[in-house]
Structures are given as structure tokens and as C-alpha cells.
Amino acid sequence: MHWAELDGRRVAVWGFGREGRAALDALARHLPGQPVALYCAAGEAEAATAAYPSISVHGVAPDADTLASYDVVIKSPGISAYKPELMAAAERGTRSTSGTALWFAAHAGARTIAVTGTKGKSTTSALIAHLARSLGVRTALAGNIGLPLLELDGTVADLWVIELSSFQTGEASGVDLGVVTSLYEEHLDWHGSRERYVDDKLKLLSASSKVLVNAMQPALLARAVDHPGLHTFGDIAGWHVAGGWIVRGAQRVIEASRVSAPGLHNAINACAALAALEIMGYDAIAAAPAVATFAPLPHRLQPLGERDGLAWINDSISTTPLASLAALESVGTKRTALIVGGHDRGLDWSPFVDAMRVHAPDAIICQGANGPRIADALENAGIEGVYRAIDMPAAVAAARVALNGNGCVLLSPGAPSFDQFHDYADRGRRFAELAGFEASTASIQGLGVG
Template identity: 30%
Template sequence: MIPVSGFEGRVVAVLGLGRSGLSAARALRAGEADVLVWDDNPEARARAEAEGFVARDLAREGGFDGVDWLVVSPGIPHLYPSPNPVVAAAWTAGVPVDNDIGLFFRALGGEGWDSFDSPPRVVTVTGSNGKSTTSALIHHILTSSGRESQLAGNIGRGVLDIEPPEDGGVVVLELSSYQTDLARALTPDVAVFTNLSPDHLDRHGGMGGYFAAKRRLFAEGGPDRCVIGVDENEGRYLANQLAEGPTDDRVIRISSGTKLAGPGWHVFARKGFLTEWRKGRQVASIDLRPVRGLPGAHNHQNACAAYAATRALGLAPREVEAAFHSFEGLPHRSQIIAEAGGITWVNDSKATNVDAAVKALLAFGNIRWICGGLMKEGGLTGLAPGLAHVTKAYVIGREAAGFALGLPGVEAEICTTMEQAVARAHAEAQPGEVVLLAPAAASFDQYDSFEKRGEDFAARVRGLLGL
């Protein structure tokens, strides 16, 4: 645990008692703050009270009497589509609102850091797609190279649950827009922006607010090095805003599919090869095609981002390349779960939006595609580039019929349930084909999370195959 200092003897309220909320409450108490907690869920309050925390209904009149600071869990809206009543009450009371990410950066760099030969570093990763894989890959490369590394944030442990980093250690944080939007302190050493596509628009009041939440990590965080995906206009804009000129190598531009040129620092992947250019000359090249854990152009973009971030930390290209080959990928993200009878079964349940699903479709050919679920704002517009790779779609979810209508030119069978979709794909798949779960939709119409959806898919596949 990282004790949060600076609040000794002050009253700090924590709203939301999930993983990050309870972690923040514990870290604040370890730093000698007087902690109050609240969650609308009585069971969550009971768990916190069992640990000795005092619950107070912050929304009632006088709820903020004596409170100096409010820490809000990331799932709680603080502005759009409308502020949570407790957040609005904090504004009225003049109480600063923060989150666990802000507390982490406030607490980092305390006593003892002056004695380190190599001060610990923090690498942050944000973007619409690829954050988890990129973060895990950076962590894997570092540990494979013998560097101390901890992975936290939106993946793995809560950020305040990790141990204080040691001499030369690296903390790798995956940060969602919910986390970057509210944190009052953001000071990473290396910050990565993967890409941007429409997502969480209701939470941020539109695409501009969504991008602004991501941009805070760079514009206000002031990282020493920025790794920026420039395959969208937002990334190109961000890289231009951060760089002082074409030779400014504090900004490393990355791309999947486009050869980047110029005197700056560039890392790009084309036709399966990752290439690093610096000061107008090629520095290194890696063949990504045999890297089993990183299939497809979207994973090649993740590889470029992780390569650039670890190079910024001083690792050699050969160290990064060796680590690529031992990376097994993450569950529910282009995860090969079985190969039998010449048929490959792939779980990409994390493809919860159209952009992620298209990237998964483009990574494979001859696909029997299991898709569907709770459609997000914007519907299925944008799927077209990947549909040519689809032999047949098997549509699940309560909106299966409507989802199928959004797949022009694709043979689609309405299955509704995962059980039926897997059974029908198994019955019809031929050697050389891929059965891919990439829903292009949220899971909440049938599952508690995309993880539960992916686990159901994997279990049914293994059951049919007798694995």
C-alpha cells in the first residue's frame, strides 16, 4: 500500500466503495487522515464499516460539515450526463473533488526518494482501444528485462494498493478517461496515447469532452516523454501541440500502417514489421509476424506503443524483441483459446465497441463471427472495413434481430444466446476458418462484464471440443 500523505488530521470523504474506493480509504487512513465513507449500496457500506470506517450519508443536509476533501470512485459521474448529487453538494460546500489517481500522484515522491540512485518512474497509458494490452506489454517487457515493475490502475491492482516503488522501479498505469478527467494531480514520466474512437460519449458530453479528458494527461501532466498514436486527427493534433519542432524527440510518434518520416523519433508497423527511426535514420526493425501474442494490425500498434515507451526508459531493441515473443496476450483480447480440426477459436470479448471489433476482424480471415449485445451510441456505423473478412455472423443478445439488420451483405443467424452461437459455429466451421467472439457491443444485457461473457464463450468452446 502507498500511504497518502498531506491529509494528516484532516477529514477526507470517500464516495463509492468498490475496489478503488476502499483502496483509497485504506491509503488515506494509513496516512493519518480522518476518513468518512459512503456508498448507496448497504452491502458495500457494511464491508467498509467492518474495517472500522465511519459511514456518513454525504447527500443529506450537513453531509459535508467538517469535510476537507472528497475522493470519488471512477464509475461515479461528476459532470455529464449530470453530476452525482454528492459531487454537486461538494461543489456547493467548496470541498475539492479528486480521485485515487490524483491521490497517487500527490503521494508519490515522498521521503527517501532523494537517496535513490535511479528515481522510480511512472508510465501511463490512455486511449480508446489497446490500453490494457499496451500496459501489460510494457510491464512484461520491463520484468523480462530484469526491471522492477508494477502494473495497476484500470488493470490489475488499484493504484494505491501497490507497494512504494524501489530504486529504479517502474509503475505502469492504465488510465481510463474517467480517471484522467478528474485527477487533480497528473505527473507521469512517460505518457502513452494509443488512439481515439467514439466511446463513453454520454459521460463526457460528446467527442470533444472525451478527447479533452485524455488530453489532460499530457497537457497538464507534463511528462518527460510522450508516445502518441498519430493514426487519427486527434493524435496528430496532440503530437503537434506537445512538440516544439520537428526534431523534438520528447514526442515519439507511432503508427500502425503508415510509414512515418522526418527528423524526429518515430516507431511504426507496416506489413508485419516494426521499425524505429530517429534523427532521419533507421535504428531497429522487428518482424512481428511470428509473435503469437500480438496478432493483427491493432496489436502491432500496441507493440509500437510499448516498444516506444520502453525505449524511452532506456531498454535496447533486442531486449524488447525478446520480450515480445514471450508475451501471451491478455484474456478476452484476441486470445486464442483453442485450435482443433484446423479451426482456431479466438476470444476478443473486450471488443465492446465498433472500432475494437473492426480491428479484431481485420486481424483474421475466413471468420465465423459471434457478435452482438448492448449496442452503444452510434450503432454499427464503421463496421464495413471488417465485414469482408466475415463468412457468417452468429448474433447474440437481447437486441440480436436489430443488430443483425446492421450487417449489410453478411449472412447472419440470430442465435440470441452464447450457447446456441457457439454450437452453430462449431457445426458449420471448416478447416482454415476462425471462430471469433468480437461483440462490437457491451455485455450488460446478458452478462455482468465483458470478462464473464468471454469466460462463457471459452467454457462452451472447451466443452464442445472436450478440452
């Protein structure tokens, strides 16, 4: 949908987060004087009215009849496209769009790399941008990573690197290269089922002229195998990790330990980033040394330092059980207390429990809304060292007791934060505070154009 299609129409914006505000600002730029209504949470209505005095602000969620009274609804990504009221309004002629869809429609000529994946999409996106800039390419980094595309509306860049969540992949169009880093179970509450999550995630394939997918995931590769522009990473023919090196085919390029972000999975993310640059026609071999100067993203296996004999690692971004397993792998053989649990989306924790049967850390502290469910599953499987904590402060206290001044405390919850916190960053900052560090307000470096 193009901006011109909104001219003179009855338009509503649903959501007053950063995406919603970006949509309101863009509407004012593209269609000055266009009437618009905003639907937001009751607690946001006063601030919204003060910031946008010329619009009609409603501090309630719209029902189907309300939505049907508009021609177009611009919704924020966190609002499920499968909400019954949205679907009912669509049957009555209301069209839904988003800031992402509007940006792509308005920038059909932009050179774009769009990145999605259950895990690894943020780091891979940031790595691509960092490596491209090391070659002197004017590169924009935006999207789900923390900067709405519409905030860069009108900005010029030679290359756009855009992270897309599963909420946004169906809104992209005309993508030059779509990258899928991984595919696991997530966001079932938004999509309604695992099958729909996978289908929605992989809508990026049909929106892209060329695609780059992780060959180490057979199920993912099988879904992409018929794409005429298919490329892969993680296999011996392309960019992969072998013998402690990042390798292109048979050519050793750079030691994997040079990647500044820790863990094997980040070396694989670097392979994806290098492969993406190469597909887009850039000199990936020349860019490879810049993996050593990449600034790791906060809340993603972020080492906070040592306090009271304990090393503290913040992996608050972890929202799936498989992500917690990857985090555990990254700490190696250190004595470890793992903190898991948070908002319960009904994900299957049995693969995690099975892995704990083979090798469990010294302590697993289960906290938050789904903490009791995780603890029950672990204890029923005969796993030792299971602790129960009602919230994050209790979990950190339990970790201190379990390790007694010797080891590593790893926050990798495997669940969203919404039971106790505003978002994963809020959770990570609180963990840092409880560990004895200043709550970092560090943002992701490299957002915007550079």
C-alpha cells in the same frame, strides 16, 4: 491532493470495488483513526461492514445534499465525474479526488510511463513492463489494467508503467511520458459526449513532460502536435511495421510474427512499447527479442483452442465496433461467425456496417441489449448471414449452426458486458464454458513489481 489535506476533514469513499477498498486501506495507513464514510450498493453493505467495522457504511448512492456534507469525496473510477449530484456538491465546496490522484501526488519523484488509448492500452502497458524487465529494470505495472495504484502504495520501483482509462487521465500529474495508443469513440455514457471523451482522454498530454502518440491517426496527432515533448510511433521516421518487420526508422529490428500476441495491431502495440522504452533512455533494440516471450493478455483475441471442428477466440475485451473490426482482420480468411452486441451505450455502428458491405464474415450473430439495433442496421444495408440471439448461450448455439463444424467462432462484442455480465472477464469466461472449455480464471501476468 495530498494525504495531509484529508487529515481531520470529513471524508467519504464512494464505491466498494477494488479501487474503493484500496482507498479505504490506504486511508487507514496514512491517517489512522480518521473518520470515514463509505457509500456502496445495497448488496455490498453487509460485506463492507464486515470487512471495515470501524467505518460508517451506507448501502445507497449519495445525493447532492449528502455529498455536500463532506469536505472530500474519494470516488471510484466508474463513477462519472459529471454526475449532477457531484457537480452540485462541488459548487457547495466539496472536493472530489481518487486513488489515482492521491498516488500521483504522493509519488512526484517516481519515473512514470502512463498509457491510455481507446484500444491497445492494456497490451502496450504490459509489453512495456515486460520489455523493461527483460533489461533488468525493476518495474511496476498497475492502474486500470487490474491493480489499483494504491495497492502498491509504499512499493519501490525504478520504473512505473501505469495504464489509465479515460476516467483517470485527468487525475494524473507529473508524468514523465504519456503514451496514447489510439483514439476512437467510447464511454459516452460516462463522459456525456464524444467531444468530452476526447478532451478527457487527452488530459494525459498536459500532465506529461513528454508524449508518444500514434502517428497513424491524424486527428490524434493534430491534437498533440503543439506539445513540446512530442514523439510518435507508426510513422517511417520512428518505430513502425513494414514488410512484416518491426522497424526503427530504416532499421529492421525483429519480424512482426515474433510478437506473441496475434495480429497487426499487436505488432503496432509492440512498436509503441519499444518507442516508449527508448524515449525513457533504455536500450529498445536489446529489449526487442523479448516480444516473443510476452504472455498475451486474457480476453484479448485469446485463442481458446478447438472443439467440434471449430476454433474459438475470446475477444471479450472488445467494447467498440472498431475493435470488432480489428478482431475480424486478425482472423484472416477463415470461415468465421462473429458474435457482437451487449450493453447499449449508443455508439455509432455505421462504420462497422459499411465495412460489412465490403467484406462480411460468414455469420454475424447479434445478441444482448443492443443486438436488435445492430441486426436492424445490418439487414437494412443488405448484409447476409445475420442472426439474432437473445443472449450469449443462444449466440453460441447460433454460431455452431451457422458454421456446421468448419470455421472460427469469434467473440468480439463491440459493446460492454453489463447487460448480462459483471464485466468483460465474466463474459469471456462464460463464452469459454459454452464453447466447451474450462472457464479460465487466468489473470494478467506481470501485475505488480518485477
